[in-house]
Amino acid sequence: MRALVLKDQLSFDPDYPAPAPAPGEAIVRVTRAGICNTDLELVKGYMGFRGIPGHEFVGVLEETGERVVAEINCVGPGSPSRDWRERSQDPGRDTLGIDRRDGAFAEWVRVPLANLHRVPGAVSDDEAAFVEPLAAACQILEQVPIRPTDRARVLGDGKLGLLCAQVLATTGCDLLALGKHPDKLAILERRGIRTALAADWSGARDADVVVEATGSPAGFDLARRMLRPRGTLVLKSTFAGLTPADLTGVVVDEIAVIGSRCGPFDAALRLLERKQVDVLPLICARYPLEQGLQAFARARAPGALKVLMDISPF
Protein backbone atom coordinates (compact mmCIF):
# COMPACT_ATOMS: atom_id res chain seq x y z
CA MET A 1 0.00 0.00 0.00
CA ARG A 2 0.98 3.66 -0.23
CA ALA A 3 2.35 5.07 3.04
CA LEU A 4 4.59 7.70 4.58
CA VAL A 5 7.29 5.89 6.50
CA LEU A 6 9.73 7.24 9.07
CA LYS A 7 13.04 5.43 9.19
CA ASP A 8 16.13 7.58 9.45
CA GLN A 9 14.03 10.16 7.71
CA LEU A 10 10.51 10.45 6.40
CA SER A 11 9.82 9.07 2.91
CA PHE A 12 6.91 8.05 0.70
CA ASP A 13 6.71 4.31 0.08
CA PRO A 14 4.38 3.21 -2.76
CA ASP A 15 4.63 -0.41 -1.70
CA TYR A 16 4.60 -0.74 2.11
CA PRO A 17 3.08 -4.02 3.37
CA ALA A 18 -0.62 -3.61 4.16
CA PRO A 19 -1.56 -4.45 7.78
CA ALA A 20 -2.97 -7.91 8.44
CA PRO A 21 -6.12 -8.21 10.57
CA ALA A 22 -5.57 -9.42 14.15
CA PRO A 23 -8.11 -10.73 16.68
CA GLY A 24 -10.08 -7.91 18.27
CA GLU A 25 -8.84 -5.41 15.72
CA ALA A 26 -10.20 -3.76 12.60
CA ILE A 27 -8.58 -2.62 9.38
CA VAL A 28 -9.65 0.93 8.56
CA ARG A 29 -9.31 2.49 5.11
CA VAL A 30 -7.99 5.99 5.85
CA THR A 31 -9.75 8.82 4.06
CA ARG A 32 -8.31 11.92 5.72
CA ALA A 33 -5.46 12.51 8.20
CA GLY A 34 -4.05 15.61 9.86
CA ILE A 35 -0.47 16.53 10.70
CA CYS A 36 0.10 17.29 14.38
CA ASN A 37 3.09 19.02 15.98
CA THR A 38 3.91 15.67 17.55
CA ASP A 39 4.44 14.29 14.02
CA LEU A 40 6.95 17.05 13.35
CA GLU A 41 8.70 16.19 16.62
CA LEU A 42 8.78 12.48 15.69
CA VAL A 43 10.63 13.32 12.49
CA LYS A 44 13.15 15.20 14.63
CA GLY A 45 13.68 12.10 16.75
CA TYR A 46 11.10 12.41 19.56
CA MET A 47 10.16 9.00 21.03
CA GLY A 48 12.63 7.29 18.68
CA PHE A 49 9.61 6.25 16.60
CA ARG A 50 10.08 4.12 13.48
CA GLY A 51 7.18 3.21 11.18
CA ILE A 52 4.15 5.01 9.78
CA PRO A 53 3.29 8.19 11.72
CA GLY A 54 -0.17 9.76 11.80
CA HIS A 55 -2.68 9.63 14.67
CA GLU A 56 -5.35 12.16 13.65
CA PHE A 57 -7.54 10.53 11.03
CA VAL A 58 -10.95 9.39 9.83
CA GLY A 59 -11.60 6.33 7.74
CA VAL A 60 -14.05 3.68 6.64
CA LEU A 61 -14.70 0.14 7.82
CA GLU A 62 -14.70 -1.74 4.52
CA GLU A 63 -17.25 -4.42 5.54
CA THR A 64 -19.96 -2.05 6.71
CA GLY A 65 -19.09 1.22 5.03
CA GLU A 66 -19.24 2.95 8.42
CA ARG A 67 -17.09 6.04 8.90
CA VAL A 68 -14.96 5.83 12.03
CA VAL A 69 -12.35 7.63 14.07
CA ALA A 70 -10.09 5.86 16.56
CA GLU A 71 -8.54 6.58 19.94
CA ILE A 72 -4.78 6.33 19.71
CA ASN A 73 -3.86 4.47 22.92
CA CYS A 74 -3.99 0.74 22.22
CA VAL A 75 -3.89 -2.08 24.75
CA GLY A 76 -3.85 -5.81 24.18
CA PRO A 77 -6.81 -8.08 25.00
CA GLY A 78 -5.08 -9.08 28.28
CA SER A 79 -5.09 -5.54 29.68
CA PRO A 80 -7.40 -4.69 32.57
CA SER A 81 -8.01 -1.24 31.05
CA ARG A 82 -11.69 -1.07 30.26
CA ASP A 83 -12.28 2.47 28.98
CA TRP A 84 -10.47 5.30 27.18
CA ARG A 85 -9.46 6.88 30.46
CA GLU A 86 -7.65 3.76 31.60
CA ARG A 87 -6.25 2.96 28.15
CA SER A 88 -4.74 6.42 27.79
CA GLN A 89 -2.50 5.82 30.82
CA ASP A 90 -2.10 2.03 30.57
CA PRO A 91 1.61 1.32 31.21
CA GLY A 92 1.53 -1.42 28.55
CA ARG A 93 -0.11 0.69 25.85
CA ASP A 94 1.28 1.40 22.45
CA THR A 95 0.19 4.51 20.63
CA LEU A 96 -0.96 4.84 17.04
CA GLY A 97 1.69 6.52 14.93
CA ILE A 98 3.67 7.66 17.99
CA ASP A 99 4.93 4.69 19.95
CA ARG A 100 5.51 1.18 18.56
CA ARG A 101 2.43 1.03 16.31
CA ASP A 102 1.93 2.07 12.71
CA GLY A 103 -0.30 5.09 12.23
CA ALA A 104 -2.60 6.60 9.67
CA PHE A 105 -0.48 8.25 6.97
CA ALA A 106 -1.24 5.18 4.83
CA GLU A 107 -4.05 3.61 2.88
CA TRP A 108 -4.88 1.23 5.69
CA VAL A 109 -4.41 1.23 9.45
CA ARG A 110 -4.96 -1.52 12.02
CA VAL A 111 -6.84 -0.43 15.18
CA PRO A 112 -8.34 -2.25 18.19
CA LEU A 113 -12.14 -2.51 17.85
CA ALA A 114 -12.51 -0.99 21.34
CA ASN A 115 -10.86 2.20 20.10
CA LEU A 116 -13.35 2.89 17.28
CA HIS A 117 -16.04 5.56 17.33
CA ARG A 118 -18.68 5.91 14.62
CA VAL A 119 -18.78 9.34 12.99
CA PRO A 120 -22.29 10.87 12.81
CA GLY A 121 -23.55 11.88 9.35
CA ALA A 122 -23.56 15.56 10.29
CA VAL A 123 -19.77 15.50 10.80
CA SER A 124 -17.71 15.73 7.60
CA ASP A 125 -14.47 13.88 6.97
CA ASP A 126 -12.51 17.11 7.28
CA GLU A 127 -14.13 17.79 10.64
CA ALA A 128 -13.68 14.21 11.84
CA ALA A 129 -9.93 14.45 11.19
CA PHE A 130 -9.88 16.87 14.15
CA VAL A 131 -11.55 14.54 16.65
CA GLU A 132 -8.29 13.40 18.26
CA PRO A 133 -6.88 16.88 19.08
CA LEU A 134 -10.37 18.16 19.89
CA ALA A 135 -10.76 15.30 22.38
CA ALA A 136 -7.42 16.35 23.92
CA ALA A 137 -8.88 19.84 24.35
CA CYS A 138 -12.02 18.34 25.95
CA GLN A 139 -9.77 16.55 28.45
CA ILE A 140 -9.24 19.91 30.15
CA LEU A 141 -12.89 19.94 31.21
CA GLU A 142 -12.64 16.30 32.34
CA GLN A 143 -9.86 17.28 34.74
CA VAL A 144 -10.65 20.85 35.82
CA PRO A 145 -14.15 22.09 36.56
CA ILE A 146 -14.56 25.48 34.84
CA ARG A 147 -17.32 27.56 36.39
CA PRO A 148 -19.31 30.16 34.47
CA THR A 149 -17.74 32.91 36.60
CA ASP A 150 -14.15 31.70 36.18
CA ARG A 151 -11.56 33.89 34.49
CA ALA A 152 -10.00 31.40 32.07
CA ARG A 153 -7.07 32.13 29.77
CA VAL A 154 -5.71 30.06 26.90
CA LEU A 155 -2.09 30.83 26.10
CA GLY A 156 -0.98 29.89 22.57
CA ASP A 157 -2.71 30.32 19.21
CA GLY A 158 -1.43 27.22 17.47
CA LYS A 159 -3.70 24.37 16.40
CA LEU A 160 -4.18 23.00 19.89
CA GLY A 161 -4.59 26.43 21.48
CA LEU A 162 -7.39 27.33 19.07
CA LEU A 163 -9.19 24.07 19.86
CA CYS A 164 -8.72 24.53 23.63
CA ALA A 165 -10.15 28.05 23.44
CA GLN A 166 -13.21 26.87 21.54
CA VAL A 167 -13.82 24.06 24.03
CA LEU A 168 -13.47 26.38 27.02
CA ALA A 169 -15.85 28.83 25.32
CA THR A 170 -18.61 26.19 25.51
CA THR A 171 -18.68 26.73 29.29
CA GLY A 172 -19.61 30.40 29.17
CA CYS A 173 -16.66 31.30 31.37
CA ASP A 174 -14.87 34.66 31.19
CA LEU A 175 -12.44 33.57 28.48
CA LEU A 176 -9.47 35.33 26.92
CA ALA A 177 -7.25 33.66 24.33
CA LEU A 178 -3.71 34.99 24.08
CA GLY A 179 -1.30 34.41 21.22
CA LYS A 180 1.25 35.92 18.89
CA HIS A 181 -0.57 35.83 15.53
CA PRO A 182 -3.45 38.23 14.82
CA ASP A 183 -4.58 36.10 11.85
CA LYS A 184 -4.88 33.00 14.03
CA LEU A 185 -6.58 34.83 16.88
CA ALA A 186 -9.04 36.22 14.31
CA ILE A 187 -10.41 32.68 13.88
CA LEU A 188 -11.50 32.84 17.51
CA GLU A 189 -12.70 36.46 17.30
CA ARG A 190 -15.07 35.39 14.50
CA ARG A 191 -16.52 32.85 16.95
CA GLY A 192 -17.10 35.62 19.50
CA ILE A 193 -14.12 34.63 21.64
CA ARG A 194 -12.17 37.53 23.12
CA THR A 195 -8.48 37.52 22.21
CA ALA A 196 -5.33 39.55 22.85
CA LEU A 197 -1.69 39.48 21.96
CA ALA A 198 0.29 37.84 24.76
CA ALA A 199 2.77 40.72 24.55
CA ASP A 200 -0.06 43.09 25.53
CA TRP A 201 -0.82 41.25 28.79
CA SER A 202 -1.52 43.86 31.47
CA GLY A 203 0.41 42.04 34.18
CA ALA A 204 -2.79 41.40 36.15
CA ARG A 205 -2.43 38.16 38.08
CA ASP A 206 -6.12 37.40 38.22
CA ALA A 207 -6.85 34.27 36.18
CA ASP A 208 -8.54 31.33 37.86
CA VAL A 209 -7.39 28.92 35.13
CA VAL A 210 -4.69 29.25 32.48
CA VAL A 211 -4.27 26.63 29.75
CA GLU A 212 -0.66 26.55 28.53
CA ALA A 213 -0.70 25.48 24.88
CA THR A 214 2.23 27.42 23.45
CA GLY A 215 4.33 24.36 22.71
CA SER A 216 7.34 26.19 24.14
CA PRO A 217 9.17 26.13 27.49
CA ALA A 218 8.67 29.90 27.86
CA GLY A 219 4.90 29.44 28.14
CA PHE A 220 5.04 27.97 31.63
CA ASP A 221 6.30 31.03 33.43
CA LEU A 222 3.97 33.44 31.65
CA ALA A 223 0.99 31.18 32.36
CA ARG A 224 1.99 30.92 36.03
CA ARG A 225 2.28 34.67 36.41
CA MET A 226 -1.19 35.23 34.93
CA LEU A 227 -2.78 33.13 37.69
CA ARG A 228 -4.28 34.34 40.93
CA PRO A 229 -3.02 32.58 44.08
CA ARG A 230 -4.42 29.03 44.25
CA GLY A 231 -5.24 29.17 40.54
CA THR A 232 -4.94 26.22 38.16
CA LEU A 233 -2.41 25.90 35.35
CA VAL A 234 -3.34 23.27 32.76
CA LEU A 235 -0.31 22.05 30.81
CA LYS A 236 -0.97 20.80 27.26
CA SER A 237 2.44 21.43 25.65
CA THR A 238 4.82 18.56 25.02
CA PHE A 239 8.32 19.05 23.68
CA ALA A 240 11.76 17.56 24.06
CA GLY A 241 13.92 18.98 26.84
CA LEU A 242 13.50 20.55 30.26
CA THR A 243 11.81 23.79 31.30
CA PRO A 244 13.61 26.13 33.75
CA ALA A 245 10.62 26.50 36.07
CA ASP A 246 10.04 28.72 39.11
CA LEU A 247 8.66 25.96 41.34
CA THR A 248 9.12 28.13 44.44
CA GLY A 249 6.56 30.47 42.83
CA VAL A 250 4.21 27.48 42.49
CA VAL A 251 4.61 26.80 46.23
CA VAL A 252 4.32 30.41 47.38
CA ASP A 253 1.15 30.98 45.33
CA GLU A 254 -0.15 27.44 46.04
CA ILE A 255 -0.84 26.86 42.37
CA ALA A 256 -2.14 23.56 40.96
CA VAL A 257 -0.36 22.46 37.78
CA ILE A 258 -2.35 19.82 35.90
CA GLY A 259 -0.80 17.80 33.09
CA SER A 260 -3.42 17.06 30.44
CA ARG A 261 -3.14 14.80 27.43
CA CYS A 262 -5.59 12.55 25.53
CA GLY A 263 -9.30 13.00 25.87
CA PRO A 264 -12.83 11.70 25.25
CA PHE A 265 -13.67 11.05 21.58
CA ASP A 266 -17.43 10.84 22.21
CA ALA A 267 -17.49 14.36 23.67
CA ALA A 268 -15.45 15.72 20.76
CA LEU A 269 -17.83 14.13 18.26
CA ARG A 270 -20.82 15.67 20.06
CA LEU A 271 -19.27 19.13 19.91
CA LEU A 272 -18.71 18.73 16.16
CA GLU A 273 -22.18 17.29 15.53
CA ARG A 274 -23.86 20.15 17.40
CA LYS A 275 -21.60 22.76 15.70
CA GLN A 276 -20.41 23.99 19.13
CA VAL A 277 -16.92 24.26 17.72
CA ASP A 278 -15.74 25.03 14.19
CA VAL A 279 -12.53 23.31 13.17
CA LEU A 280 -12.64 23.96 9.42
CA PRO A 281 -11.00 27.44 9.58
CA LEU A 282 -7.93 25.73 11.05
CA ILE A 283 -7.22 23.91 7.76
CA CYS A 284 -4.48 25.78 5.97
CA ALA A 285 -3.50 23.30 3.25
CA ARG A 286 -4.21 19.81 1.91
CA TYR A 287 -2.11 17.34 -0.03
CA PRO A 288 -2.49 13.86 -1.45
CA LEU A 289 -0.55 11.17 0.43
CA GLU A 290 2.00 10.98 -2.41
CA GLN A 291 2.98 14.57 -1.57
CA GLY A 292 3.40 13.79 2.12
CA LEU A 293 6.88 15.29 2.31
CA GLN A 294 5.57 18.58 0.93
CA ALA A 295 2.70 18.36 3.43
CA PHE A 296 5.19 18.03 6.30
CA ALA A 297 7.24 20.93 4.95
CA ARG A 298 4.11 23.06 4.81
CA ALA A 299 3.14 22.06 8.38
CA ARG A 300 6.59 23.11 9.55
CA ALA A 301 6.45 26.50 7.85
CA PRO A 302 5.93 29.59 10.02
CA GLY A 303 2.29 30.51 10.47
CA ALA A 304 0.95 27.11 9.43
CA LEU A 305 -2.15 25.69 11.05
CA LYS A 306 -3.61 22.26 10.22
CA VAL A 307 -2.32 20.49 7.11
CA LEU A 308 -4.56 17.63 5.97
CA MET A 309 -3.74 14.69 3.77
CA ASP A 310 -6.38 13.34 1.40
CA ILE A 311 -5.61 9.67 1.36
CA SER A 312 -8.44 7.62 -0.02
CA PRO A 313 -11.02 9.90 -1.59
CA PHE A 314 -13.95 7.94 -3.00
Next chain:
Amino acid sequence: MRALVLKDQLSFDPDYPAPAPAPGEAIVRVTRAGICNTDLELVKGYMGFRGIPGHEFVGVLEETGERVVAEINCVGPGSPSRDWRERSQDPGRDTLGIDRRDGAFAEWVRVPLANLHRVPGAVSDDEAAFVEPLAAACQILEQVPIRPTDRARVLGDGKLGLLCAQVLATTGCDLLALGKHPDKLAILERRGIRTALAADWSGARDADVVVEATGSPAGFDLARRMLRPRGTLVLKSTFAGLTPADLTGVVVDEIAVIGSRCGPFDAALRLLERKQVDVLPLICARYPLEQGLQAFARARAPGALKVLMDISPF
Protein backbone atom coordinates in the same frame (compact mmCIF):
# COMPACT_ATOMS: atom_id res chain seq x y z
CA MET B 1 14.92 45.15 73.84
CA ARG B 2 17.24 42.26 72.91
CA ALA B 3 16.83 41.11 69.32
CA LEU B 4 18.54 39.43 66.39
CA VAL B 5 18.51 41.91 63.53
CA LEU B 6 19.21 41.32 59.85
CA LYS B 7 20.69 44.31 58.05
CA ASP B 8 23.55 43.61 55.69
CA GLN B 9 24.19 40.67 57.95
CA LEU B 10 22.66 39.14 61.04
CA SER B 11 23.69 40.59 64.39
CA PHE B 12 22.60 40.65 68.03
CA ASP B 13 21.28 44.03 69.16
CA PRO B 14 20.92 44.47 72.96
CA ASP B 15 18.97 47.68 72.51
CA TYR B 16 16.56 47.41 69.57
CA PRO B 17 13.39 49.56 69.94
CA ALA B 18 10.54 47.54 71.45
CA PRO B 19 7.40 47.38 69.27
CA ALA B 20 4.58 49.81 70.09
CA PRO B 21 1.02 48.48 70.34
CA ALA B 22 -1.21 49.27 67.35
CA PRO B 23 -5.02 49.04 67.04
CA GLY B 24 -6.15 45.44 66.54
CA GLU B 25 -2.75 44.09 67.45
CA ALA B 26 -1.15 42.50 70.49
CA ILE B 27 2.35 42.61 71.90
CA VAL B 28 3.56 39.09 72.67
CA ARG B 29 6.48 38.34 74.97
CA VAL B 30 8.38 35.62 73.11
CA THR B 31 9.41 32.60 75.16
CA ARG B 32 10.69 30.16 72.54
CA ALA B 33 11.44 30.45 68.81
CA GLY B 34 12.70 27.98 66.20
CA ILE B 35 15.05 28.51 63.28
CA CYS B 36 13.56 27.53 59.91
CA ASN B 37 15.38 26.98 56.61
CA THR B 38 13.63 30.12 55.38
CA ASP B 39 15.54 32.08 58.06
CA LEU B 40 18.80 30.72 56.69
CA GLU B 41 17.71 31.76 53.19
CA LEU B 42 16.79 35.26 54.43
CA VAL B 43 20.32 35.72 55.73
CA LYS B 44 21.56 34.77 52.26
CA GLY B 45 19.37 37.50 50.73
CA TYR B 46 16.06 35.73 49.99
CA MET B 47 13.13 38.21 49.89
CA GLY B 48 15.53 41.10 50.52
CA PHE B 49 14.27 41.08 54.11
CA ARG B 50 15.56 43.64 56.62
CA GLY B 51 14.56 43.59 60.27
CA ILE B 52 14.03 40.91 62.93
CA PRO B 53 13.61 37.42 61.43
CA GLY B 54 11.81 34.55 63.19
CA HIS B 55 8.33 33.23 62.44
CA GLU B 56 8.12 30.01 64.47
CA PHE B 57 7.49 30.97 68.09
CA VAL B 58 5.41 30.76 71.21
CA GLY B 59 4.93 33.55 73.70
CA VAL B 60 2.80 35.10 76.42
CA LEU B 61 0.19 37.85 76.37
CA GLU B 62 1.37 40.00 79.26
CA GLU B 63 -2.10 41.22 80.36
CA THR B 64 -3.71 37.80 80.69
CA GLY B 65 -0.74 35.46 81.03
CA GLU B 66 -2.14 33.36 78.19
CA ARG B 67 0.33 31.39 76.08
CA VAL B 68 -0.16 31.99 72.38
CA VAL B 69 1.19 31.15 68.95
CA ALA B 70 0.54 33.31 65.90
CA GLU B 71 -0.10 32.82 62.19
CA ILE B 72 2.53 34.61 60.18
CA ASN B 73 0.49 36.21 57.36
CA CYS B 74 -0.72 39.61 58.55
CA VAL B 75 -3.32 41.82 56.88
CA GLY B 76 -4.51 45.28 57.85
CA PRO B 77 -7.97 45.99 59.30
CA GLY B 78 -9.13 47.12 55.83
CA SER B 79 -8.50 43.74 54.19
CA PRO B 80 -11.47 41.61 53.15
CA SER B 81 -9.57 38.47 54.22
CA ARG B 82 -11.57 36.91 57.00
CA ASP B 83 -9.74 33.67 57.86
CA TRP B 84 -6.27 32.13 57.80
CA ARG B 85 -6.88 30.64 54.37
CA GLU B 86 -7.57 34.03 52.84
CA ARG B 87 -4.89 35.82 54.85
CA SER B 88 -2.22 33.38 53.74
CA GLN B 89 -2.71 34.41 50.09
CA ASP B 90 -3.84 38.01 50.60
CA PRO B 91 -1.96 40.10 48.02
CA GLY B 92 -1.54 42.92 50.57
CA ARG B 93 -0.22 40.73 53.37
CA ASP B 94 3.06 41.16 55.14
CA THR B 95 4.67 38.18 56.77
CA LEU B 96 6.12 37.93 60.24
CA GLY B 97 9.90 37.82 60.10
CA ILE B 98 9.91 37.16 56.35
CA ASP B 99 8.41 40.07 54.46
CA ARG B 100 8.20 43.66 55.72
CA ARG B 101 7.34 42.86 59.37
CA ASP B 102 9.57 42.22 62.35
CA GLY B 103 9.54 38.67 63.62
CA ALA B 104 10.10 36.72 66.80
CA PHE B 105 13.85 36.50 67.43
CA ALA B 106 13.33 39.26 70.02
CA GLU B 107 11.91 39.80 73.47
CA TRP B 108 8.68 41.21 72.08
CA VAL B 109 6.78 40.85 68.82
CA ARG B 110 3.74 42.72 67.52
CA VAL B 111 1.02 40.51 65.97
CA PRO B 112 -2.57 41.10 64.75
CA LEU B 113 -5.09 39.81 67.31
CA ALA B 114 -6.79 37.79 64.55
CA ASN B 115 -3.60 35.77 64.08
CA LEU B 116 -3.36 34.55 67.69
CA HIS B 117 -4.15 31.02 68.86
CA ARG B 118 -4.21 30.04 72.52
CA VAL B 119 -1.91 27.12 73.38
CA PRO B 120 -3.60 24.34 75.39
CA GLY B 121 -2.02 23.42 78.71
CA ALA B 122 -1.07 19.95 77.44
CA VAL B 123 1.23 21.49 74.80
CA SER B 124 4.64 22.58 76.09
CA ASP B 125 6.50 25.68 74.91
CA ASP B 126 9.00 23.52 73.06
CA GLU B 127 6.16 21.76 71.25
CA ALA B 128 4.30 25.00 70.55
CA ALA B 129 7.37 26.42 68.81
CA PHE B 130 6.65 23.82 66.09
CA VAL B 131 3.04 24.88 65.42
CA GLU B 132 3.88 27.01 62.38
CA PRO B 133 5.79 24.35 60.40
CA LEU B 134 3.42 21.63 61.63
CA ALA B 135 0.50 23.70 60.31
CA ALA B 136 2.32 23.89 56.96
CA ALA B 137 2.49 20.09 56.97
CA CYS B 138 -1.25 19.92 57.79
CA GLN B 139 -1.91 22.09 54.73
CA ILE B 140 -1.17 19.03 52.58
CA LEU B 141 -4.32 17.36 53.90
CA GLU B 142 -6.30 20.57 53.38
CA GLN B 143 -5.40 20.49 49.70
CA VAL B 144 -5.14 16.80 48.80
CA PRO B 145 -7.48 14.13 50.11
CA ILE B 146 -5.33 11.17 51.23
CA ARG B 147 -7.31 7.94 51.34
CA PRO B 148 -6.47 5.07 53.68
CA THR B 149 -5.55 2.92 50.66
CA ASP B 150 -3.31 5.54 49.02
CA ARG B 151 0.38 4.89 48.51
CA ALA B 152 1.88 8.13 49.84
CA ARG B 153 5.58 8.98 49.83
CA VAL B 154 7.38 11.82 51.60
CA LEU B 155 10.67 12.73 49.97
CA GLY B 156 13.13 14.55 52.24
CA ASP B 157 14.12 13.92 55.87
CA GLY B 158 14.76 17.51 56.93
CA LYS B 159 12.67 19.30 59.56
CA LEU B 160 9.67 19.82 57.26
CA GLY B 161 9.86 16.34 55.74
CA LEU B 162 9.75 14.72 59.18
CA LEU B 163 6.67 16.79 60.11
CA CYS B 164 4.96 16.03 56.77
CA ALA B 165 5.53 12.31 57.25
CA GLN B 166 4.06 12.39 60.76
CA VAL B 167 1.01 14.31 59.54
CA LEU B 168 0.42 11.93 56.64
CA ALA B 169 0.79 8.99 59.04
CA THR B 170 -2.31 10.20 60.90
CA THR B 171 -4.40 9.14 57.88
CA GLY B 172 -3.45 5.47 58.02
CA CYS B 173 -2.34 5.55 54.38
CA ASP B 174 0.39 3.29 52.97
CA LEU B 175 3.22 5.66 53.84
CA LEU B 176 6.93 5.52 53.05
CA ALA B 177 9.31 8.32 54.03
CA LEU B 178 12.47 8.61 51.94
CA GLY B 179 15.59 10.54 52.85
CA LYS B 180 19.36 10.56 52.96
CA HIS B 181 20.06 10.38 56.71
CA PRO B 182 19.48 7.13 58.64
CA ASP B 183 19.59 9.01 61.97
CA LYS B 184 16.80 11.37 60.88
CA LEU B 185 14.70 8.61 59.36
CA ALA B 186 15.10 6.72 62.65
CA ILE B 187 12.94 9.40 64.32
CA LEU B 188 10.10 8.27 62.06
CA GLU B 189 10.87 4.57 62.43
CA ARG B 190 10.47 4.96 66.21
CA ARG B 191 6.97 6.31 65.50
CA GLY B 192 6.19 3.21 63.42
CA ILE B 193 6.57 5.00 60.09
CA ARG B 194 8.24 2.98 57.34
CA THR B 195 11.34 4.63 55.87
CA ALA B 196 13.96 4.02 53.21
CA LEU B 197 16.98 5.71 51.75
CA ALA B 198 16.00 7.59 48.61
CA ALA B 199 19.03 6.07 46.89
CA ASP B 200 17.47 2.63 47.44
CA TRP B 201 14.24 3.49 45.59
CA SER B 202 13.24 0.47 43.49
CA GLY B 203 12.23 2.51 40.48
CA ALA B 204 8.58 1.48 40.89
CA ARG B 205 6.34 4.27 39.64
CA ASP B 206 3.40 3.41 41.82
CA ALA B 207 2.82 6.22 44.32
CA ASP B 208 -0.58 7.94 44.42
CA VAL B 209 0.85 10.97 46.23
CA VAL B 210 4.43 12.16 46.69
CA VAL B 211 5.27 15.08 48.98
CA GLU B 212 8.45 16.82 47.82
CA ALA B 213 10.16 18.29 50.89
CA THR B 214 13.83 17.95 50.00
CA GLY B 215 14.45 21.68 49.77
CA SER B 216 16.44 21.06 46.62
CA PRO B 217 15.70 21.37 42.87
CA ALA B 218 16.69 17.73 42.34
CA GLY B 219 13.71 16.56 44.41
CA PHE B 220 11.14 17.44 41.77
CA ASP B 221 12.21 14.93 39.16
CA LEU B 222 12.65 12.07 41.60
CA ALA B 223 9.23 12.77 43.13
CA ARG B 224 7.66 12.89 39.67
CA ARG B 225 9.16 9.58 38.66
CA MET B 226 7.86 7.87 41.80
CA LEU B 227 4.26 8.70 40.87
CA ARG B 228 1.79 6.53 39.02
CA PRO B 229 0.09 8.18 36.03
CA ARG B 230 -2.45 10.77 37.22
CA GLY B 231 -0.76 10.84 40.64
CA THR B 232 -0.36 13.97 42.77
CA LEU B 233 2.93 15.69 43.55
CA VAL B 234 2.74 18.05 46.53
CA LEU B 235 5.49 20.67 46.45
CA LYS B 236 6.63 22.05 49.82
CA SER B 237 10.20 23.12 49.00
CA THR B 238 11.04 26.77 48.50
CA PHE B 239 14.46 27.96 47.44
CA ALA B 240 16.00 30.66 45.30
CA GLY B 241 16.43 29.87 41.61
CA LEU B 242 14.77 27.79 38.93
CA THR B 243 14.32 24.02 38.63
CA PRO B 244 15.08 22.32 35.30
CA ALA B 245 11.78 20.41 35.17
CA ASP B 246 10.50 17.75 32.78
CA LEU B 247 7.09 19.34 32.23
CA THR B 248 6.46 17.13 29.18
CA GLY B 249 6.60 14.22 31.63
CA VAL B 250 3.95 15.98 33.72
CA VAL B 251 1.73 16.21 30.62
CA VAL B 252 2.32 12.66 29.37
CA ASP B 253 1.59 11.16 32.80
CA GLU B 254 -1.19 13.71 33.49
CA ILE B 255 0.26 14.47 36.90
CA ALA B 256 -1.17 17.10 39.27
CA VAL B 257 1.50 19.28 40.89
CA ILE B 258 0.14 21.13 43.94
CA GLY B 259 2.05 23.99 45.54
CA SER B 260 1.51 23.95 49.31
CA ARG B 261 2.56 26.53 51.85
CA CYS B 262 1.08 27.83 55.14
CA GLY B 263 -1.53 25.86 57.02
CA PRO B 264 -4.11 25.66 59.80
CA PHE B 265 -2.79 26.43 63.30
CA ASP B 266 -5.84 25.00 65.04
CA ALA B 267 -5.29 21.59 63.42
CA ALA B 268 -1.60 21.62 64.32
CA LEU B 269 -2.42 22.44 67.95
CA ARG B 270 -4.93 19.57 68.07
CA LEU B 271 -2.34 17.11 66.77
CA LEU B 272 0.11 18.24 69.46
CA GLU B 273 -2.50 18.21 72.22
CA ARG B 274 -3.60 14.67 71.32
CA LYS B 275 0.02 13.50 70.95
CA GLN B 276 -0.67 12.38 67.39
CA VAL B 277 2.70 13.76 66.37
CA ASP B 278 5.93 14.07 68.34
CA VAL B 279 8.03 17.08 67.49
CA LEU B 280 10.46 17.00 70.43
CA PRO B 281 12.92 14.51 68.84
CA LEU B 282 13.48 17.11 66.10
CA ILE B 283 15.17 19.51 68.53
CA CYS B 284 18.92 19.20 68.05
CA ALA B 285 20.17 22.25 69.99
CA ARG B 286 19.02 25.30 71.97
CA TYR B 287 20.63 28.66 72.60
CA PRO B 288 19.76 31.84 74.46
CA LEU B 289 18.89 34.80 72.23
CA GLU B 290 22.27 36.41 73.00
CA GLN B 291 23.91 33.46 71.22
CA GLY B 292 21.68 33.81 68.16
CA LEU B 293 24.59 33.87 65.73
CA GLN B 294 25.86 30.58 67.12
CA ALA B 295 22.31 29.22 66.87
CA PHE B 296 22.19 30.13 63.18
CA ALA B 297 25.59 28.57 62.61
CA ARG B 298 24.40 25.37 64.27
CA ALA B 299 21.20 25.36 62.17
CA ARG B 300 23.33 25.66 59.03
CA ALA B 301 25.64 22.80 59.98
CA PRO B 302 25.24 19.49 58.13
CA GLY B 303 22.85 17.10 59.80
CA ALA B 304 21.15 19.76 61.92
CA LEU B 305 17.45 19.53 62.67
CA LYS B 306 15.52 22.12 64.70
CA VAL B 307 17.53 24.70 66.64
CA LEU B 308 15.49 26.52 69.30
CA MET B 309 16.16 29.83 70.97
CA ASP B 310 15.18 30.30 74.61
CA ILE B 311 14.21 33.92 74.72
CA SER B 312 12.23 34.79 77.79
CA PRO B 313 12.32 31.90 80.23
CA PHE B 314 10.38 32.60 83.41
